[in-house]
Amino acid sequence: MAAKPTKIAVIGSGTIGLSFAALHLSRNTSCTVVIFDSRPDLQEYVSNNISGYLVDTDQISCIERISFAKTIEEAVEKADIVQEQGPETADFKIGIWPEIEKHAPKEALFWSSTSGIPASDQSRDMMDKSRLVVVHPYNPPHIMPLLEVVRSPATSDDVIERTLKYWRDIGRTPVEVKKECVGFVANRLAFALLREASSLVSQGVVGVEELDDIVCASMGPRWTVAGPFKSYHAGGGEGGLKSFMEKIGGTIQNCWDASDEDIRKGNIRVGESWQADICRQAAAAYGMADTAERDRKTKNVLDVVQKR
Amino acid sequence: MAAKPTKIAVIGSGTIGLSFAALHLSRNTSCTVVIFDSRPDLQEYVSNNISGYLVDTDQISCIERISFAKTIEEAVEKADIVQEQGPETADFKIGIWPEIEKHAPKEALFWSSTSGIPASDQSRDMMDKSRLVVVHPYNPPHIMPLLEVVRSPATSDDVIERTLKYWRDIGRTPVEVKKECVGFVANRLAFALLREASSLVSQGVVGVEELDDIVCASMGPRWTVAGPFKSYHAGGGEGGLKSFMEKIGGTIQNCWDASDEDIRKGNIRVGESWQADICRQAAAAYGMADTAERDRKTKNVLDVVQKR
Numbered sequence: 001m002a003a004k005p006t007k008i009a010v011i012g013s014g015t016i017g018l019s020f021a022a023l024h025l026s027r028n029t030s031c032t033v034v035i036f037d038s039r040p041d042l043q044e045y046v047s048n049n050i051s052g053y054l055v056d057t058d059q060i061s062c063i064e065r066i067s068f069a070k071t072i073e074e075a076v077e078k079a080d081i082v083q084e085q086g087p088e089t090a091d092f093k094i095g096i097w098p099e100i101e102k103h104a105p106k107e108a109l110f111w112s113s114t115s116g117i118p119a120s121d122q123s124r125d126m127m128d129k130s131r132l133v134v135v136h137p138y139n140p141p142h143i144m145p146l147l148e149v150v151r152s153p154a155t156s157d158d159v160i161e162r163t164l165k166y167w168r169d170i171g172r173t174p175v176e177v178k179k180e181c182v183g184f185v186a187n188r189l190a191f192a193l194l195r196e197a198s199s200l201v202s203q204g205v206v207g208v209e210e211l212d213d214i215v216c217a218s219m220g221p222r223w224t225v226a227g228p229f230k231s232y233h234a235g236g237g238e239g240g241l242k243s244f245m246e247k248i249g250g251t252i253q254n255c256w257d258a259s260d261e262d263i264r265k266g267n268i269r270v271g272e273s274w275q276a277d278i279c280r281q282a283a284a285a286y287g288m289a290d291t292a293e294r295d296r297k298t299k300n301v302l303d304v305v306q307k308r
Numbered sequence: 309m310a311a312k313p314t315k316i317a318v319i320g321s322g323t324i325g326l327s328f329a330a331l332h333l334s335r336n337t338s339c340t341v342v343i344f345d346s347r348p349d350l351q352e353y354v355s356n357n358i359s360g361y362l363v364d365t366d367q368i369s370c371i372e373r374i375s376f377a378k379t380i381e382e383a384v385e386k387a388d389i390v391q392e393q394g395p396e397t398a399d400f401k402i403g404i405w406p407e408i409e410k411h412a413p414k415e416a417l418f419w420s421s422t423s424g425i426p427a428s429d430q431s432r433d434m435m436d437k438s439r440l441v442v443v444h445p446y447n448p449p450h451i452m453p454l455l456e457v458v459r460s461p462a463t464s465d466d467v468i469e470r471t472l473k474y475w476r477d478i479g480r481t482p483v484e485v486k487k488e489c490v491g492f493v494a495n496r497l498a499f500a501l502l503r504e505a506s507s508l509v510s511q512g513v514v515g516v517e518e519l520d521d522i523v524c525a526s527m528g529p530r531w532t533v534a535g536p537f538k539s540y541h542a543g544g545g546e547g548g549l550k551s552f553m554e555k556i557g558g559t560i561q562n563c564w565d566a567s568d569e570d571i572r573k574g575n576i577r578v579g580e581s582w583q584a585d586i587c588r589q590a591a592a593a594y595g596m597a598d599t600a601e602r603d604r605k606t607k608n609v610l611d612v613v614q615k616r
Contacts, residue, residue: 115559116559138525138526138527138530139543144525144526144529144530145525145526146522146525146526148522172525173521173524173525175514175518175521175522175525176514176518177513177514177518178512178513178514179511179512179513181508181511181513181566181570182562182563182565182566183559183562183563183566185508185513185514185519185522186522186523186526186527187559187563188504188508188563188566188567189501189504189505189508189519189522189523189527190501190526190527190536191560191563191564191567192500192501192503192504192563192564192567193497193498193500193501193527193536194536194540194560195500195564196496196497196500197497197536197537200489200493200496200497201537203487203489204486204487205485205486205487205489205493206483206484206485206486206493208537209537210483210484210485211493211497211535211536211537212534212535212536212537212538213481213483213535214454214456214483214493214494214497214535215494215497215531215535215536216481216531216532216533216534216535216613217446217452217453217454217480217481217483218446218452218453218454218494218498219446219494219497219498219501219528219531220527220528220529220530220531220532220533220535221452221528221532221606221609221610221613222446222452222528222606223523223524223527223528223531224524224528224529224532224606224609225524225528225602225605225606225609226520226524226602227519227520227521227522227523227524227528228498228501228502228505228519228520228523229505229509229516229517229519229520229586229589229590229593230520230590230593230594230597232502232590233590233591233594233597234594234597234598234599234602235447237597238596240587240590240591240594240596240597241586241587241590241591242587242590242591245578245583245587249578249579250578251423251424251491251495252499252502252578253577253578253579254490254491255490255491255495255496255499255500256499256500256503256577256578257490258489258490258491258496259496259499259500262489269561269564270553270557270558270560270561270564271557271561275553278537278549279548279549279550279553281537282537282538282540282541282548282549282550283541283548283549283550285537285538286538286541286542286548288546288548289538289541289542289545289548291542294533294534294542297533297612297613298529298530298532298533300612300613301529301532301533301609301612301613302529303612304605304608304609304611304612305524305529305605305608305609
């Protein structure tokens with residue numbers, strides 16, 4: 001990175017903001033982070049909560065590189081990166097970028113953590129729409145390596161390249177998403193599996209807990225090591241994915257057809273009757289979730305695969 | 309298990325048969341395995357190939373507990389477990405079970421490794437249909453912990469319980485599937501995600517390799533530690549999955565609707581035009597797959613999560 005310490009302005013101090021702040025501070029040991037949020041107790045709130053995100057790192061060295069801004073202008077002046085995770089409304093985001101643009105350096109990268117409002121909407125009133133790109137994490141970003149870098153048609157290649165480089169340099173997995181689409185990629189994939197899971201549970205094929213056990217003992221570890229295409233490419237032997245599709249294609253289509261029919265018959269739409277039973281089963285099986293234990297275990301899993 | 313060594317008859321010596329044989333021998337150190345297959349070079353073939361499946365174990369002690377049978381009768385006499393992975397046709401399986409039933413002890417467990425022919429079809433000509441259950445692995449079974457124990461309406465509770473106990477006792481993850489359905493559960497889930505992945509790649513949103521990177525850096529590790537329901541239950545905070553669905557449900561339904569439309573528009577059916585490009589991308593990205601490296605990494609991942 002630059003010779004001077006990278007200055008990162010974090011706009012919004014919710015759980016995603018704090019998680020990103022902790023990620024930058026722990027992985028990019030020369031950066032400084034300035035946090036802006038309109039909440040009146042910002043400094044006290046961050047001080048009380050940031051240490052939960054600073055795992056396996058020198059907390060003191062991280063915390064002493066945090067500062068706070070009272071205005072957007074103060075936050076973004078001289079910033080190298082402005083990372084926004086404010087309220088998830090188009091109005092808020094459309095309103096804030098022209099203000100950020102006015103006060104930030106010309107070269108600063110502008111990233112929105114939105115899970116669904118594309119850069120082409122958010123940049124509507126910007127002078128230079130080529131500067132904005134969505135950098136959508138898979139929560140929580142201080143644990144999970146993925147960043148979906150979702151470009152708008154206006155986003156410049158230079159912004160994409162510098163964004164990818166930043167994340168790669170600190171050991172994360174940024175992936176360029178070339179077209180804006182509903183839900184971006186990771187959630188689309190996960191929700192497709194969730195719908196199938198909900199459909200099978202609602203038919204009584206397995207319960208919520210059994211379904212989770214199935215995934216943890218099969219696709220989870222498989223897809224940690226190799227994604228679905230690479231896995232099925234291996235499944236096809238010497239002929240790769242092509243052979244796999246030739247051999248197993250009929251079975252796959254039968255499954256897809258059965259899925260469509262079951263989803264239609266079961267009326268697997270959000271808010272319909274299947275939902276209450278599945279939520280009840282989840283509450284009975286899991287009670288109050290322990291995300292700290294989950295995050296610790298996930299970190300151990302990632303340490304294994306990311307070791308070269 | 310029983311005081312005398314458990315005798316396991318493995319019917320069919322393809323890759324799944326050898327993988328199961330290796331699993332039994334390495335995890336159940338007092339068992340003996342007898343292999344039956346109609347291939348003339350059976351003994352030589354097994355001797356040449358079994359060691360690839362016997363990883364991190366005392367190979368000599370495993371191999372000396374293997375024997376070979378020249379007939380079904382010889383294989384299954386005095387067997388405690390008969391595990392079938394012969395040709396994947398209904399005719400073969402319907403034909404073999406009455407013969408096995410005739411020669412095996414009354415208490416022997418009968419397991420089919422089929423990925424799609426339900427026990428209710430396979431047991432058509434059996435005297436006692438309650439004895440048969442599908443035990444479907446997630447390949448390869450000597451690595452992956454999942455066994456889908458798919459009962460037919462006739463399968464007895466006793467058979468289910470003894471089957472689940474056997475696998476739990478040797479540290480695997482057997483899950484009872486209560487209703488026979490097309491593709492069972494694991495493949496249905498994986499293929500649902502595969503369809504969505506294929507749809508997004510075919511639209512040019514991301515490439516094959518980027519899609520795999522997304523999964524490996526997000527859902528893979530997440531679902532290794534907690535399945536989809538448990539993950540979203542945690543995502544809902546104190547209110548669990550119910551809160552999650554209330555907060556995010558609208559987004560989920562939007563994604564499902566977009567998926568349906570994209571799949572329809574892209575004609576994402578097996579054998580249609582999207583398929584060739586995706587297979588080409590996979591071949592270019594991955595060449596010849598190295599399953600040994602994949603299996604070694606997967607084992608390391610599983611060691612982390614299965615440590616108590």
